[in-house]
Amino acid sequence: xxxxxxxxxxTRTLKEFYNIPMNTGxxxxxIQEFAYLLGVFGFFLVYTIVRGRQAxxxxxxxxxxxxxxxxxxxxxxxxxSGGEGDAFMKVLIFGVFTxxxxxxxxxxxxxxxxxxxFESFGKKxxxxxxxxxxxxxxxxxxxxxxxxVTPGSPIQAIFSPKEYFFxxxxxxxxxxxxx
Numbered sequence: 482x483x484x485x486x487x488x489x490x491x492t493r494t495l496k497e498f499y500n501i502p503m504n505t506g507x508x509x510x511x512i513q514e515f516a517y518l519l520g521v522f523g524f525f526l527v528y529t530i531v532r533g534r535q536a537x538x539x540x541x542x543x544x545x546x547x548x549x550x551x552x553x554x555x556x557x558x559x560x561x562s563g564g565e566g567d568a569f570m571k572v573l574i575f576g577v578f579t580x581x582x583x584x585x586x587x588x589x590x591x592x593x594x595x596x597x598x599f600e601s602f603g604k605k606x607x608x609x610x611x612x613x614x615x616x617x618x619x620x621x622x623x624x625x626x627x628x629x630v631t632p633g634s635p636i637q638a639i640f641s642p643k644e645y646f647f648x649x650x651x652x653x654x655x656x657x658x659x660x
Contacts, residue, residue: 514634514635514636515636517620518613521616521617522609525537525608525609525610525612525616526605526606526609528540528609528612529605529606529609530598530599530605531598532593533593533594533596534593534596534608535590535591535592535594537608537609537612538586538590538657538660539583539586540579540586540612541608541611541657542582542586542590542657543579543580543581543582543585544579544583544619546586547575547579548623550578551574551575551578554574554578557571560574567625568625569629571624572624572625572626572629575619575624604659607656607659608656610656611652611653611656612653614649614652615649615650617649618649618650620640621637621640
């Protein structure tokens, strides 16, 4: 028998829960709900494998600097017209800040690690997870990405509460430290 957090017995056992048949539509719905998260994670993982750990460290720190610059950028009202294209322009401006910050970090940070593509894969996986968390948190709290892509409700339940914004921002820094 399965118990919930208050000790009340639930009516279904684990065996009954896992014997529920799933059709193809259910599986596609689950994949659709997690597609944005999986796409961002896939990008960071491939980027980490191809470019190396130092490149992802530079990108992650560049994202933090882009956040800082973007939050205090005084010319949004001048650039943005108040129309439908404002969300795209805000994401584009943030992208420019990220590219410039990442290039700056590449110049300031130490040279890349001399390692093969799949060497230190655990650390690369950790850095890719940190970058994914950062992009997902920015998507819900800083950038209007949700106007273009509607992540599934489980993703919203994880990343959208404002009381967790600070902790989600702190977690990639912990991952950088563990690297």
